[in-house]
Amino acid sequence: MSPERFDSESYGGDYDPYAADVWSLWLGAPLDWAALMVVICFGEAARAVPEGAASSEFQDFLECCLQKESRKRWPVAELLGHPFVAAADRAESEKALRDLLHEDMDES
Numbered sequence: 640m641s642p643e644r645f646d647s648e649s650y651g652g653d654y655d656p657y658a659a660d661v662w663s664l665w666l667g668a669p670l671d672w673a674a675l676m677v678v679i680c681f682g683e684a685a686r687a688v689p690e691g692a693a694s695s696e697f698q699d700f701l702e703c704c705l706q707k708e709s710r711k712r713w714p715v716a717e718l719l720g721h722p723f724v725a726a727a728d729r730a731e732s733e734k735a736l737r738d739l740l741h742e743d744m745d746e747s
Contacts, residue, residue: 642680643709650680651709658709661718680707696723 641662642650651658693701700723703713718724719733 640675640679641709642707645676645680650707655709657714658712661704661712661715662709694723696721696726699723 641659643654644659647654700718700721703718703721706712713721
């Protein structure tokens with residue numbers, strides 16, 4: 640759950656479901672509601688990966704995704720151009736995104 644879902648005034652004002660979708664992080668152990676809120680709102684999720692455990696490009700990518708203020712969080716279109724993702728086959732990544740969006744539209 641993104642920080643703005645817990646406290647919209649502190650973390651972005653109006654709720655933007657697209658910005659909330661970019662925010663994601665799997666925690667290693669189940670947490671109760673209060674503990675989860677503390678981790679999301681007061682923790683430093685972008686630094687959750689231990690130093691040396693991931694490339695600097697991946698760490699930077701996480702920081703772009705896990706900005707607490709939703710207005711500072713990169714949208715998907717910008718994330719596709721990030722060096723961590725751009726090093727992959729960009730055309731294939733963009734096609735996968737279009738296909739995913741197309742599937743969502745068909746299900747609606």
